[in-house]
Amino acid sequence: MKSRNAIVLVVLLALIGLAVYQSVAGAKKEPAVAKEGSVKANYAAPAFELEGLDGGRYRVGGQREKPVVVNFWATWCPPCKEEAPDLQKLYEQYKDQIDFYGVNLTQSDKLDEVRGFVNQYGLKFPILLDKSGGTAELYKFVFIPTSYLIDRQGNVREVVNVLTYAEWEKKLKELAKM
Secondary structure, three states: OHHHHHHHHHHHHHHHHHHHHHHHHOOOOOOEOOOOOOOOOOEEOOOEEEEEOOOOEEEEOOOOOOOEEEEEEOOOOHHHHHHHHHHHHHHHHHOOOOEEEEEEOHHHOOHHHHHHHHHHHOOOOOEEEOOOOHHHHHHOOOOOOEEEEEOOOOEEEEEEOOOOHHHHHHHHHHHHHO
8 A cells, every 4th residue: 555655646746746847837938849858838849640540641740720639648548538538528619729639559559449449438539540659759758648738830838637627628728829
C-alpha cells in the first residue's frame, strides 16, 4: 500500500510541476519551436501527417482555419477510457469551431482493439494511427492521455492531461477564440 501511495504522490507532484511550468511559460509572448524535450505551451506544434482509421491522410501543423485539439491515447489506458465519452460530446459541441484528432499509439496497441474502442465510445472525430511511434516521439509527452490545444497559427496554447467535462469546456471556449 505504501508503494502505491508513493506512486500516486509522484504522479501528482509531476502534474503539479507541469501546471506550474505551463503557468510560467504562458507569460512568453512569441511562440517559437521547442529545441529539446517535450512540446510546450507557446511553442509551434510539430507538424505531422498520419493515416486515419478511416484510410484517409491527415496533416496537423501550421496555420489552419480552425484551432485543433490533438489527443494522444491508447486502448489499454484507463484514463483514456474515462475521457473518451467527454471528448466525443465536446467534439459534437465544438466541431464547427475546432478540429479534433485522436492519435492512437498504435505501435503499442492492436488495430482491432483500436476499432473496438472507437466503436464502443462512438468516436466520430478522426482517429489517426501512429503505427511507428514517430509522432509520439516528436511530441515527447510523459503521460497518456495528453492533449495539445493548438491555435489557428499552429502554436500550442496548452498541454493538458485528464480534465473534467467542465474544465474541457472552459478551455475549448477560449481555444475557439484563438
